[in-house]
Amino acid sequence: MTEEIPENTDADDANFMRTPVGKMTEIRGPCETETPFLSEEFVTDSRHASCIRCGLCLAACPVYRVTLRETDSPRGKIALLRALAENKIDPGEEFSSRYYGCLLCAACANICPSGVPLEEILQTVRDDMQRHKLEPEVLARLGQTIAQHHNISGENNTNRLIWAANMAQEPSGIQTHETADVVYFVGCVGSFFPRSYRLPQTMVQLMDKADLDYAVLGGEEWCCGYPLLINGQLDEASDLIHHNLAKVMAMHTKKVVFTCPSCLHIWNHVYPAAAGGELPFELLHATELLADMVDEGRFEFREMPARRVTYHDPCDLGRKEGIFDAPRRVLRAIPGIELIEMRDNRENSHCCGGGGNLETFDAALSQAVSTGRLTQAQEIKAQIIASACQQCERTLTDAARRNKVRIRVMDVAELVLQALDEG
Amino acid sequence: MLSENSLDDLRAIVGDEHLMTSPEALVCYSYDGTFHESLPDAVIHPGSTEEVAAILKLCNRERIPVIPRGMASGLAAGTVPLDGGLVLNLVRLNRILEIDMDNMMATAQAGVITADFQAEVEKLGLFYPPDPSSIRHSTLGGNVACNAGGPRCLKYGITGDYVMALEVVLADGRIMRLGGKAIKNVTGYDLVSLFVGSEGTLGIVTEVTLKLVAYPEAKRTAQAVFPRLEDAAGAINAVLRGGIVPATLELMDETAINSVEDFLHLGLPRDAEAVLVIETDGDQADATRDMQVVAQICHKHGASEVRVAQTTEEGDELWRARRSISGSLGRKRPNKLGEDISVPRSAIPEMIARIKQISAKYDLPIVIFGHAGDGNLHPNILFDKRDEEEWQRVEAAVGDLFGAAVEVGGTLSGEHGVGLLKRPYLEMALGMTAVEMQKRIKQAWDPNNILNPGKIFA
16 A cells, blocks of 8 residues: 555655744834733633642643743743733733743643633733734734635645545545535645645545545635634634535535544634534544444454554644544554553643644744653653644654654554555 | 843853843742742843852852742742842753662752652652652752652651752852761761751752652552541541551542532542541552551541542542642632641641631631641631732731641641741741741851842741
8 A cells, every 4th residue: 555655755845834933023012002902801800710820830831841931831921911911011022922932732721720711811812912913923924825825835725635646546535526424624734745645645545445425625625724713813714614614514414524633623613603503514533433433343454563552642632622532442453552651641641842833933942842742752662653633743753853763653544554454 | 130240240150041031031930839929130040050159159249139949839938039139940950860779869950840850760669759749840959948748748758858968059159068878977967957948048959869768569549538527637646546657648628629629520529528538558468458447447437438549540530639729729719828837646636626716717718638647737718819808817817827736736837838928927936046046047158148038037
């Protein structure tokens, strides 16, 4: 099967993410308060749980663990927001750097015993920064690119199926479909970044082997809007969301399946409101679909050599969507795999470094975080890190290369396919 | 305010990126784990003992207050600046320097996180028992400076019992080594013990050599549920009289149980007045037998249920619950004042009764939890600091709490230290002569009063 999959390329396929640290477009003067910072309510309104500064979040925050600076800690970010609300500081470059120097991984929200709504706070500050046109320039550009091209890489969106071009057998799902039981929403990274082509290629092969009636949307799939959501530019995502909804609805589908946890996240949390209520189809991550297919006995695995595999929980799939067991169930079903857990796992998982657009804003910091995660895999002598997100796979693969560590990073789906084929 | 010249000199010592003066940075270094806050003039992050020495030399010459700090989990406002000055953040000193298997000791820099240190020595089958609830977000230097305790201190002792040697930087910048690896050492005054718990007022701890023990082969963790708080208090003494020394014997009252259950949803008994979290350890036979005896005693003294964790994960969950109590109280009221009284364990039932009376007298919720087995309780007063009248009641209640602790033969603080919060009550606990002698020690070590000024003593 491997000959139809192009080798990983070293080409810089994520060039939108390699821009230097963004400079601020404009700094608000201390008195220009005509548009309020909505996020300030989290620290001024007593209906919200207050941060009592216990400090538990420091140990959980991957960014703090790298920089060891209180200014980068979740507790510090809350203190900064309060200082902003009390007009002691301005939302200038330093304030902004602290809030964009964040993975939005929600590890802090998960550990906070006081129940401070950190996930909402960290996002609402970004929304405020965007409304005040104070977001880093490099992130503002990303928004423009998506609005114009309907994808994150600025390519012609009609090239969405380029990943399928060299496959030995044309996947059934890329042929024109009026309807389909399952719509596979590929996502921008899998569609446009050569290093990630392997993921949709694998997924369609698995669905074909299982005889599923599935379809992909090709050029009619637009960016899901997630990068805009976390940039505080959700207003600009409306066209994308309505377009995607209309195209999927037209397929009369039963299920929409995602290999990208971030796409799944926005579909789960934002799309229903845009559709005016509950969606008439089920949203599934690929690992859930695979787990079902394993349970239904649709796959016959062959004998495989013994391998020590650890599973990295992507933040958007684990902590944010609560999907922890399906990928582990799939991995346990594959012969030869000894599933071992890293120090931080499941709800307490450690971000790969790729969250929150941090890679765009501060690549060095993102890399330091990914090295930290890689170290946890080394500690338990894992041979393979399995994950279920193309972004995690890319950042962790890069970390392994950079640090010259012999650990392979693979998607759960790839491990399934490998165990099916006769080589 | 620090002069521009001083700031330039400090930059020259650590490099530009390790001196912070922005308003944003000052805000983030103005607090600890309490509600107190006050801005420093600058924050410095030294990367070596030599840099710490150069910084202190300069600050001593220029009379700049220096406030040493690790991860600022403190509960006595000990690392909050009072009158500007320089926050000395020691977290970059975070290397474990040696694990000496022959002597069963390890040496680490002050900024190493305690849980990381424990994990490293455990890889070699060794055990560093002190386990403050802040174990994942506090540093060895901070633990030494406050003589931190934790649940396991009941059996294993406190931080100070493990400190063999220290490297410290004195107020004038001289570097000094105290103690050593010799187990018996009566050569001169015991300056190691003097430094342990000195809260950064005598010098800056930069390196610590800690004694280790063998990692216990087995442990059993249990939750004993008591419909009545008084019975739990009685059971604590009965267990200890029964000839068993559990590794831990922790108390959670009804509010603590409910607060942490709101956060973790572990199925804790919301209607119980108290839960004891008990751990026994040793070899397999000892840990199991001790737990059986403990369970019998608890049942005899009014426990409605004693549930022993069946898996490591279940035990870990129980400990996560215990460690999360303090933080979870933020769900109840906007502010909390966590006290740290320590009483003879025979006085625990009496002390708990008195806390209840004080709570009723001032109409303030006071949550009771803590290391009941060694008499160290954490009554936490819940309040809203914006309510001036309520705050006055809080202050009066604190005075009564300390008064009660001293009256039953106890003291103000078991493990948090005096810092700023307990300063007004020091003389009540120690007497005038003892305070005067301690002030003279401070004067001898730090004649210009640059080291954490205003802490412990006014």
